[in-house]
Amino acid sequence: MEELIRETYRGIFEEELIDEIISVAKIVEFKEGDVLIDIGKYIKTMPLLISGAIKIMREDFDTGELLLYFIEKGDTCSMTLTCCMGDKKSEIRAVAENEGLVAMIPVGKMEEWMGKYKSWRAFVFESYNNRFNEMLAAIDNIAFMHMDERLYKYLLEKSKINNSRIITKTHQEIAYELNSSRVVISRLLKALENEGKIKMNRNNIALLL
Amino acid sequence: MEELIRETYRGIFEEELIDEIISVAKIVEFKEGDVLIDIGKYIKTMPLLISGAIKIMREDFDTGELLLYFIEKGDTCSMTLTCCMGDKKSEIRAVAENEGLVAMIPVGKMEEWMGKYKSWRAFVFESYNNRFNEMLAAIDNIAFMHMDERLYKYLLEKSKINNSRIITKTHQEIAYELNSSRVVISRLLKALENEGKIKMNRNNIALLL
DNA sequence: CACAGACGGTAACAATTGTTACAGACTTAG
DNA sequence: CTAAGTCTGTAACAATTGTTACCGTCTGTG
Numbered sequence: 001m002e003e004l005i006r007e008t009y010r011g012i013f014e015e016e017l018i019d020e021i022i023s024v025a026k027i028v029e030f031k032e033g034d035v036l037i038d039i040g041k042y043i044k045t046m047p048l049l050i051s052g053a054i055k056i057m058r059e060d061f062d063t064g065e066l067l068l069y070f071i072e073k074g075d076t077c078s079m080t081l082t083c084c085m086g087d088k089k090s091e092i093r094a095v096a097e098n099e100g101l102v103a104m105i106p107v108g109k110m111e112e113w114m115g116k117y118k119s120w121r122a123f124v125f126e127s128y129n130n131r132f133n134e135m136l137a138a139i140d141n142i143a144f145m146h147m148d149e150r151l152y153k154y155l156l157e158k159s160k161i162n163n164s165r166i167i168t169k170t171h172q173e174i175a176y177e178l179n180s181s182r183v184v185i186s187r188l189l190k191a192l193e194n195e196g197k198i199k200m201n202r203n204n205i206a207l208l209l
Numbered sequence: 210m211e212e213l214i215r216e217t218y219r220g221i222f223e224e225e226l227i228d229e230i231i232s233v234a235k236i237v238e239f240k241e242g243d244v245l246i247d248i249g250k251y252i253k254t255m256p257l258l259i260s261g262a263i264k265i266m267r268e269d270f271d272t273g274e275l276l277l278y279f280i281e282k283g284d285t286c287s288m289t290l291t292c293c294m295g296d297k298k299s300e301i302r303a304v305a306e307n308e309g310l311v312a313m314i315p316v317g318k319m320e321e322w323m324g325k326y327k328s329w330r331a332f333v334f335e336s337y338n339n340r341f342n343e344m345l346a347a348i349d350n351i352a353f354m355h356m357d358e359r360l361y362k363y364l365l366e367k368s369k370i371n372n373s374r375i376i377t378k379t380h381q382e383i384a385y386e387l388n389s390s391r392v393v394i395s396r397l398l399k400a401l402e403n404e405g406k407i408k409m410n411r412n413n414i415a416l417l418l
Numbered sequence: 419c420a421c422a423g424a425c426g427g428t429a430a431c432a433a434t435t436g437t438t439a440c441a442g443a444c445t446t447a448g
Numbered sequence: 449c450t451a452a453g454t455c456t457g458t459a460a461c462a463a464t465t466g467t468t469a470c471c472g473t474c475t476g477t478g
Contacts, residue, residue, distance in 0.1 A: 058345060060353040068348070082338040091345055115324065128337055129291040135344045136267060136300055139277070143351050143388055144269040147435070170455065179352055181436055186456060202444070202455065356465070379425065390466060395426060411425070411474070 001027060005103060008050050008074050017117045021048070025103035030096045037094035043083040045104040049075050052100015053161045057093040057177075066142070067154075067177040069134035070097065070161050078131040081124065084110060097161060148188045150178055152197065155207055165207040210236060214312060217259050217283050226326045230257070234312035239305045246303040252292045254313040258284050261309015262370045266302045266386075275351070276363075276386040278343035279306065279370050287340040290333065293319060306370060357397045359387055361406065364416055374416045 002022055009018055026045070030036060030052065037043060039059055054071045056079070071077055071094075079092050084107045113120040141150050154174065158167045175185045189205065192198045199206040211231050218227055235254070239245060239261065246252060248268055263280045265288070280286055280303075288301050293316045322329040350359050363383065367376045384394045398414065401407045408415040 058348060058352070060349065064353045066348070066352050078337070079341060082334065082341055086334065086338050088338070091342060114330070121323070125291065125295065128287070129295050129297070131341075132288060132291055132344070133300060135341070135348070139267060139275070139344070139348055139351070140269065142348070143267070143275050144273045146433095172455080182456085183437075183458090184435060186458090187435095190457080200456085355463095381425080391426085392428090392467075393465060395428090396465095399427080409426090 004050060004101070009048075012074065012123060013119045014117060017113065017120060020109070020113070021103060021105065024109055025105055028102050028104055029099070030102065031099040032096055034096040035093065036096060036102070037077075037080060037090050037092065039091065039093050040089050042087070043080050043090055045106055046080055046084050046110055047076060047102040047104055049073055050101040050103055053097040054094050054100075055097045055177075057095060058091075059093060060179075064179045065176050066138075066179045068092065068138045069131075070157065072161070073100075075130070076123075076127050078124075078127045081110075081127065147178070147180060147184065148191065151185065151188050152192060154178060155192075155198065155205065159207050166204050167207065168204045170203060213259060213310070218257075221283065221332060222328045223326060226322065226329060229318070229322070230312060230314065233318055234314055237311050237313055238308070239311065240308040241305055243305040244302065245305060245311070246286075246289060246299050246301065248300065248302050249298050251296070252289050252299055254315055255289055255293050255319055256285060256311040256313055258282055259310040259312055262306040263303050263309075264306045264386075266304060267300075268302060269388075273388045274385050275347075275388040277301065277347045278340075279366065281370070282309075284339070285332075285336050287333075287337045290319075290336065356387070356389060356393060357400065360394065360397050361401060363387060364401075364407065364414065368416050375413050376416065377413045379412060 005022055005025070006018055009021070013021070025048070027050075028047075036047065036054060049071055051073055053073075054077070056068045056071065056077065058066045058068050060066075077092075077094060079090065080094075082088065083090050114124065141153065145153070151174070154177070155167055158169070159165055171185045171189065172182045175182045178185070189198065189200060193200050197207070197209055199208055214231055214234070215227055218230070222230070234257070236259075237256075245256065245263060258280055260282055262282075263286070265277045265280065265286065267275045267277055269275075286301075286303060288299065289303075291297065292299050323333065350362065354362070360383070363386070364376055367378070368374055380394045380398065381391045384391045387394070398407065398409060402409050406416070406418055408417055
């Protein structure tokens with residue numbers, strides 16, 4: 001376990017910082033579907049992702065839901081960062097996309113490290129930067145792309161995140177994440193199949209190109 | 210001028226930091242329509258907004274454009290922050306919404322102050338937080354709202370930013386900022402007028418409620 | 419005044435997306 | 449095996465948004 005953390009953050013953090021992380025972090029295991037952070041909740045510890053993938057979702061006032069982006073190994077969620085630092089409610093929901101591990105860091109340490117370790121500051125800013133760009137990408141998707149393009153891009157991302165060309169999702173689940181409806185997704189998937197880009201099976205979709 | 214800066218940032222920064230800002234900042238005047246930052250450009254100085262308002266836009270690969278949010282007095286653009294720190298190209302465009310003043314701070318000072326002033330760190334994080342929330346609001350708009358709602362909200366925001374119930378914009382300009390087309394905007398404005406929410410005139414729109 | 423150009427109104431139509439409804443295939447529990 | 453529930457396919461229709469086209473009105477310039 002300790003070795004896993006060292007491996008994940010070697011080259012990113014100084015040795016001493018990694019030692020500190022190991023000594024204060026509480027390792028938490030999660031499995032697919034676990035809700036790690038929910039909208040409206042206060043966050044008191046910051047998660048560093050060691051393995052697995054987490055999807056960040058935004059929810060509408062009544063019914064809608066929308067996938068914003070994914071977080072992978074060696075990353076953190078800067079939305080959570082701002083929550084921690086500012087003592088604010090979370091504006092997003094974080095759901096495990098597959099099983100994995102996070103190291104939970106107390107907020108106090110975070111602030112301490114900001115002054116103490118240059119690599120930590122760099123990491124935090126890099127993280128902010130990544131998140132901004134992913135938010136912008138999310139905006140580009142919904143503002144400038146049609147549903148068929150968004151759907152195909154979504155399948156490609158899912159495939160990449162789960163490291164498999166088989167995407168095990170129902171049409172309904174996909175509809176939720178893209179904030180669309182099941183019938184629309186079925187329709188567009190059929191079109192993608194006709195174009196030869198995917199092959200549909202029950203409960204899963206195979207990416208062909 | 211010096212007094213204006215003191216006034217703007219009193220209560221946000223320590224006295225010594227304000228002194229430093231005054232001694233290193235280059236004050237730049239801008240007028241409506243000035244492009245302060247453009248997509249793909251590198252930023253070497255960070256702008257602190259003293260007066261006026263700036264709109265932050267995102268552009269599509271070919272034709273589309275979309276207004277993300279506004280920045281007002283006493284604020285900064287954290288997109289620019291990440292650009293400065295990471296030496297990356299800007300992903301957004303900043304255009305003056307009306308005339309105003311910015312204090313340009315060299316990047317080096319920024320980093321120096323991060324270690325030196327607690328109030329500066331708090332400001333930077335607060336700024337990140339604000340920008341995240343505005344990005345989320347932008348996403349909510351385009352993902353969950355229809356064009357008529359977006360349009361009305363847009364008019365309310367414009368009114369607030371310019372401190373006037375008269376919005377001096379052509380339908381075409383509004384269409385650009387909402388990434389729609391002139392005909393659609395005209396149609397929806399007409400509907401808003403029929404509902405008694407606005408009154409249309411040539412080259413301007415009056416908000417009634 | 420004449421004219422060009424910007425601005426807005428409107429109609430007609432296309433494309434995209436959403437909604438409702440229903441049916442068949444499959445899976446699982448009992 | 450039966451029944452219930454899940455998953456997908458499909459049709460028909462509505463709503464929203466985008467596109468094209470054309471026509472007035474207004475404004476500023478020469």
